[in-house]
Amino acid sequence: MPEQQAISTGxxxxxxxxxxxxxxxxxxxxxxxxxDRKLQEQKHKYDKxxxxxxxxxxxxxxxxxxxxxxEFKLYEELWKALVDVRSxxxxxxxxxxxxxxxxxxxxxxxxxxxxxxxxxxxNDLFKYHRPFYHDDVSKITEELLAQCRKHIRxxxxxxxxxxxxxxLYESAEELFEKMTEAINxxxxxxxxxxxxxxxxxxxx
Numbered sequence: 001m002p003e004q005q006a007i008s009t010g011x012x013x014x015x016x017x018x019x020x021x022x023x024x025x026x027x028x029x030x031x032x033x034x035x036d037r038k039l040q041e042q043k044h045k046y047d048k049x050x051x052x053x054x055x056x057x058x059x060x061x062x063x064x065x066x067x068x069x070x071e072f073k074l075y076e077e078l079w080k081a082l083v084d085v086r087s088x089x090x091x092x093x094x095x096x097x098x099x100x101x102x103x104x105x106x107x108x109x110x111x112x113x114x115x116x117x118x119x120x121x122x123n124d125l126f127k128y129h130r131p132f133y134h135d136d137v138s139k140i141t142e143e144l145l146a147q148c149r150k151h152i153r154x155x156x157x158x159x160x161x162x163x164x165x166x167x168l169y170e171s172a173e174e175l176f177e178k179m180t181e182a183i184n185x186x187x188x189x190x191x192x193x194x195x196x197x198x199x200x201x202x203x204x
Contacts, residue, residue, distance in 0.1 A: 074129050075190045078141065081122035082186065086179055088115040089148045091155050092172045105159065112155050119148055136189040144182040151175045 091111045098107055123145055130138060151171050158165045 070132060071134070072194060074125075074132050075137070075194065078122070078125055078129075078133070078137075079186075079190065081118070081125050082141070082144070082183060084118040085115075085122045085145075085148055086183055088118045089151060089179065090172050090176055091115050091152070092168050093176070094169050094173055104164075105162070108155065109159055112152070112159060115148075115152050115155075119145070119152060123149075134189070134193045137186060137193060140182055140185050140189065144179060144186070147175055147178050147182075 088111065091108060098104060102110075126133075126138075126141055126145060133141070154165075154168055154171050158168050
């Protein structure tokens with residue numbers, strides 16, 4: 001009798017342990033489902049909050065990329081135009097090699113026409129796209145073109161009068177010095193600007 005009671009008590013104990021284990025497992029599964037659901041809800045909530053921020057960042061990146069491409073293209077075109085101006089605008093250098101088969105007036109007239117053509121192209125390019133240039137580039141370019149315009153007009157006056165003018169050679173030397181300095185300054189400004197654009201951070 002005592003043996004049967006002990007066996008019965010043991011069986012009951014095992015049942016309780018087994019029941020407790022299954023219950024704990026069920027509670028564990030339910031608990032995991034509840035936690036997973038909460039996490040999913042939180043993730044969905046944060047995703048909704050992050051999405052507008054991601055869109056805004058993408059928009060700023062796109063604007064920055066377009067700005068860089070636009071400026072780079074304009075600087076490339078402006079630089080070529082200014083180099084053409086530099087190679088033609090002097091017209092009447094102090095040290096000059098004249099072709100034997102052409103008269104002085106004809107040589108200067110041909111150079112003058114080339115200078116006017118190069119100047120007009122550079123000036124139009126600068127004028128039509130001025131808002132897109134950085135101030136460091138814009139200011140020095142404007143000054144350079146003003147000096148070139150002044151000298152080209154002097155040459156036009158001399159060619160129109162048909163007389164030689166020593167002051168024209170002095171003007172050419174002065175322009176050469178100013179142009180060399182200006183071109184170097186513009187080159188540095190463009191390089192700095194392109195570097196700044198490449199390294200720029202997207203900020204509010």
